[in-house]
Amino acid sequence: MGQIIELDSVTKDYGQGEVIVHALCGVDLVLEAGEFTAMAGPSGSGKSTLLNIVGGLDNPTSGSVNLEGEDMTRLSRTKLSRLRRDRVGFVFQSYNLIPILTAMENAEYILMLQGISATERKSRVNQVLNEVGLEGLGDRFPRELSGGQQQRVAIARAIAAEPALVLADEPTANVDSQTAGALLDLMVKLNEEKGITFLFSTHDQRVMDRARRLVVLTDGKITHDGSPEHAQRDVES
Amino acid sequence: MLLRLAWRSIWRNLRRTLITASSISLGVAFAIFMVCLAEGVYSKMTDDVVKMHSGHLTIEHSDYRDAPSVDLFINEASSLRKNVDQIPGVSQTKLLIRGQGVARTGTGASGVAVMGVEPSSEVQNSPIARSMVEGDYLEDSDDAKVIVGKNMAKRLKLDIGKKLVITTNNAAGDLVEVLCRVKGTFQTGTEEADGHLVQVPISFAQKLYGLPEDSATQMGILLEDPDEQQAVLKRLGAAKMEGSATVRPWEEVMPEVASYIKVDRGSNYVFQILLLTIILFTIFNTILMSVLERSHEFAVLQAIGTPPADLQRQVVLESTLIALLGCIGGVILGGLGSYAGNVYGIDFRGFYEDGLSVSGFSIELILRPKISAYIFARFGCFVLVTTILLSLIPIRRIPRIAISDAIREAK
Numbered sequence: 001m002g003q004i005i006e007l008d009s010v011t012k013d014y015g016q017g018e019v020i021v022h023a024l025c026g027v028d029l030v031l032e033a034g035e036f037t038a039m040a041g042p043s044g045s046g047k048s049t050l051l052n053i054v055g056g057l058d059n060p061t062s063g064s065v066n067l068e069g070e071d072m073t074r075l076s077r078t079k080l081s082r083l084r085r086d087r088v089g090f091v092f093q094s095y096n097l098i099p100i101l102t103a104m105e106n107a108e109y110i111l112m113l114q115g116i117s118a119t120e121r122k123s124r125v126n127q128v129l130n131e132v133g134l135e136g137l138g139d140r141f142p143r144e145l146s147g148g149q150q151q152r153v154a155i156a157r158a159i160a161a162e163p164a165l166v167l168a169d170e171p172t173a174n175v176d177s178q179t180a181g182a183l184l185d186l187m188v189k190l191n192e193e194k195g196i197t198f199l200f201s202t203h204d205q206r207v208m209d210r211a212r213r214l215v216v217l218t219d220g221k222i223t224h225d226g227s228p229e230h231a232q233r234d235v236e237s
Numbered sequence: 238m239l240l241r242l243a244w245r246s247i248w249r250n251l252r253r254t255l256i257t258a259s260s261i262s263l264g265v266a267f268a269i270f271m272v273c274l275a276e277g278v279y280s281k282m283t284d285d286v287v288k289m290h291s292g293h294l295t296i297e298h299s300d301y302r303d304a305p306s307v308d309l310f311i312n313e314a315s316s317l318r319k320n321v322d323q324i325p326g327v328s329q330t331k332l333l334i335r336g337q338g339v340a341r342t343g344t345g346a347s348g349v350a351v352m353g354v355e356p357s358s359e360v361q362n363s364p365i366a367r368s369m370v371e372g373d374y375l376e377d378s379d380d381a382k383v384i385v386g387k388n389m390a391k392r393l394k395l396d397i398g399k400k401l402v403i404t405t406n407n408a409a410g411d412l413v414e415v416l417c418r419v420k421g422t423f424q425t426g427t428e429e430a431d432g433h434l435v436q437v438p439i440s441f442a443q444k445l446y447g448l449p450e451d452s453a454t455q456m457g458i459l460l461e462d463p464d465e466q467q468a469v470l471k472r473l474g475a476a477k478m479e480g481s482a483t484v485r486p487w488e489e490v491m492p493e494v495a496s497y498i499k500v501d502r503g504s505n506y507v508f509q510i511l512l513l514t515i516i517l518f519t520i521f522n523t524i525l526m527s528v529l530e531r532s533h534e535f536a537v538l539q540a541i542g543t544p545p546a547d548l549q550r551q552v553v554l555e556s557t558l559i560a561l562l563g564c565i566g567g568v569i570l571g572g573l574g575s576y577a578g579n580v581y582g583i584d585f586r587g588f589y590e591d592g593l594s595v596s597g598f599s600i601e602l603i604l605r606p607k608i609s610a611y612i613f614a615r616f617g618c619f620v621l622v623t624t625i626l627l628s629l630i631p632i633r634r635i636p637r638i639a640i641s642d643a644i645r646e647a648k
Contacts, residue, residue: 052641057540077636078544085542092644096537100245105238112238113542157541 002068004165004197005031005054010063012049012220023049024060025220031199033164036191038211038228039201045217047201048169054199055088055167056080068164085113089158091168091200095150097142097157103149104129104138107156114161125160132156132186148179155186159196168200172207184210239547243554250527254559257523261563262570264516265616268509269571272616273606274578275505279498280607283463286494286598287487288362289430291333292457293466294473295490296321299483302490307336307446307454308408311482314453321458326469328461331358332453334442338405340385340435344394349435351403353442353453362459364599365423365436372397372421379438383417386431387424395419403435407447415445426592426599458484497595516563516620521627524556528631535635536643545636552635553628560624564617572613575606 012024023046031037039047052058053065056072065072067087072080084090097106104125111121129138132152142150151171158166168187172180184207190196200207208214208228216224224230247254287293296317298309311317318330334353339346356375360366366374370387383403385395395401397419404414417437424431443450460469466486473484488495528535535548582603585593593600 048645049641055540057644058641081539081542081544084540088542090541092537096644098242098534098538100242100249105241109238110542113544113547 002033003030003066004033004035004068005029005199006064006066007050007054008064008066010050010053010060010065012046012053012058013061023220024053026063027217027220027222029215029222029225031165031197033197034191034195035197035199035213036188036211037199037213037215038208039199039215039217040203040208041217041223046220047217049220050217051167051169051199051201054165055090056084085110086161087164089161089163089166089196091151091154091158091166091171093170093173095142095147095154095174097150097153099142102139102141103134103145103153103156106142106153107138107160109157110161125156128156128160131159131190133182146179147175148183151175151179151183152186155183155190159190159194163196165197165199168198170201170203172202172204177206180204181206239551239554243551243558246551247555247558253523253526257519257559258563258566260519261516261560261620262566264512264519265564265567265620266570266574268512269567269612269616270574270578270606272505272509272612273571273575273609274583274604275501276609276612277579277605277607278600279502280463281601281605282494282595282598283487283498285364285601286491287457287459287463289364289425289598290457291455291487291490292331293460293463293487294458294470294484295487296456296458296473296482296484297454297490298481300481301454302485305335305454307334307448308410310334310408310448310452310454311456312449312452314456315451317482318456321456321473324469324472326461326465326472327458329358329362329459331355331457331459332439333455333457334439334446334448334452335454336405336442336446338403338435340389340393341402341404342393342395342399345392347389347393347433349389349403349433351405351442351445352434352436353439353445354436355439359436364425365430365434368423368425369421370424372419374421375436375438377438377440379420380441381415381417382420382438382441384421384423384436385419386434387422388428388432389435390419390422392432395422397421403445405445407445409447411447413445413447417441427594429594430599491598494595494598513616513619513623517623517627520556520560520620520624521630523559524552524624524628525631527555528552528634532634532638532643533646536638536640539638539640540644548635549632552632553625556624556628557621560621564620567620568613568617571616572608575608578604578606579608 007027007029010024010027014021014023027050041047053060059073107125107128108121111124129135132155134152172183187198188210191198202208211228214228215222296311298311301309314332321327321330332355336351338349338351340349357377360374375382375384399419400416402414402416407413460466470486538548539545582605584603586602589602593602
């Protein structure tokens, strides 16, 4: 399997002068294609910062970030935008759907940016909406959908363009436990059946338990990287 | 998709869009109506002035403008007229003889401007022929008959059929006196005409001033379309004309009216600029708010791969759509208002009971806005183009949005 992401000695500092917060301190991380990785850690440990850097939304203070061999820190804003459009899918904690577009149009949006024909877009999006369990709901606007359904639309949007990597920032944090379980099942299914690589941050123990790999961040450093079963032992040691 | 996004986006905040679009509509409508009204007044005023006096274009002796005098006349006027009548764009020609004199009756005397006219030609167009209050207008066959303004008639106690003596210097410089009878009195609303103008048939004026039969001090040219003035002026310039004759636009012949219109139009421009500034400020405010309050949305859209330029285009399109809605509404409202004003007239007589005049030329007090597609298009296009230009300022913020910060702040 190929390497999707490689972070080498990544640091991220916030603030200026004497008040500097070290959000990430020399993080090394490699993600292989097809991995289903959860990232955990207390609030302020650097999970979101790491996700933003992996997704090219933020630049590291030092270190390099390679997505499929391309150093993202050296890309212009436009190239970075194109890279995100084509190779990275995002799922946000608060869905962040476009409120004025229907579920289908939201899922179609990135394909439209890619210049894919309307016919092909419809066909692909219909298939994706079926895969995420939203058949028949494509014409609804986000406000007409439940939280769980909105997050499914967000997942559909993230995978419609068949990206190399889907980054999910606490995707189950805003939904009830039953919906969270269903969303997790969906992501596992997409990972297993379609081979989509997932990296998500979470506080939810059930989500961590379902991941095949768990990365634990503490104070900007990786304190565990391996199977979820051994995480507690590593953190304690 | 971009158009769909922009269209739906502007209706997201229904109240703000409606307020902005209706502000634009009202502003554009008001500006259009005011300009149409002013242009209607200028147009009517010009029309009356050129018809009452010496046309849209005037042929006269080349020295006449420097020192108007009856001895500076154009000869063989009928052959010149024949040539001019054939020029495309010319609607009508009229011959005039203008001189000065003193009118005397048993009651008193008054300095007068004597205007020799062709009655059959004047009666079709001249506002004086329409302003008769007593007696009748002149006829071509009349001899030694005059029409006078109501104020002069009152001052000199002149009634229809009464006699008056006009004393003047003829072209040879001799003092002449002629007895005339009053055929009618007119009232235009201006003291210059009503108190001092005497119209006589041109044949009588030729005799009075000792001019040849086929002569006139001015030949007035009325145009089919006043906007064609420059084109006809060029054609006239190319036509063969008697050596001493020259052709002038009405603005040179009646500079005081032209100046009034120029100054008034200038002050209207200032008013329009103020009004448009208010409209454009409203639009700018809306665009700016729309960009500022959507930082999070723009950050998310950029995060998922939307190029900032696409978002900028979307905001410009949104602004254009709102401006377009406002402009269409404004043009319809302003157009309907102007049309209604044109058909029914706007009566200002109550405000100016004694009439209103500019430099001796009366202004019609039932105002009729001029319907002009050019005015409608000018305002519509100006607001649209300026909106697009204005929207370029706030959209500069979009590529500068710190994506991760904007997303984090909204969590």
